[in-house]
Amino acid sequence: MGQIGSYIRRKEDSPKQSENNDSRRRIVRPRENNLSSFGIHELLSSRIPDAFLVHETKSSKYVDEDGDVANEFYLEENEGSHRILRKTTRNIRPQRAERYLIPRLHPDVPIVIIQIEK
Template identity: 35%
Template structure:
């Protein structure tokens, strides 16, 4: 039963590191290689600027009622919005595809 557990762990760990070869032996000098950068300094902003220069995730305008006695409604603005662009992080962060599991003890 322990043998099956070892195979299961190897299948889980092998996509994340290149330190285990097909024979199951560890190579301490092998280095995990990734094409993605390790640290991320900026991200794409998720907010928009409107015509007045206000910054928000969504913009709404109030639509007056068509007849007396009805309530006013809100309509979402979809036009004339400018994306925020690149936003710098306060401190660098690890990339999502960083292939090493970090654990705080």
């Protein structure tokens, strides 16, 4: 509570900080994308056959006639003096398959991933 107001008040009360803004520059280091630096695509394609990888999945979302996307759609109906939400399945269609950014292992892959020796 009051965090933004306190920050603005502190900034106005101390003009020395704003004058020395050039001397206190932030060090910004470029952040590499973990996927590209690690090379997960090359690793998966070189070590695991493509038949064991899943590249896309069926979406759990639906699209209505207006183009809205959601997991479920409800209609608001008046019953007497109060309103009720009822789940609808009319005029909605499943969204197309979603593509994974990183391929996943198929759940039925017959490969030992980690072997612990005792």
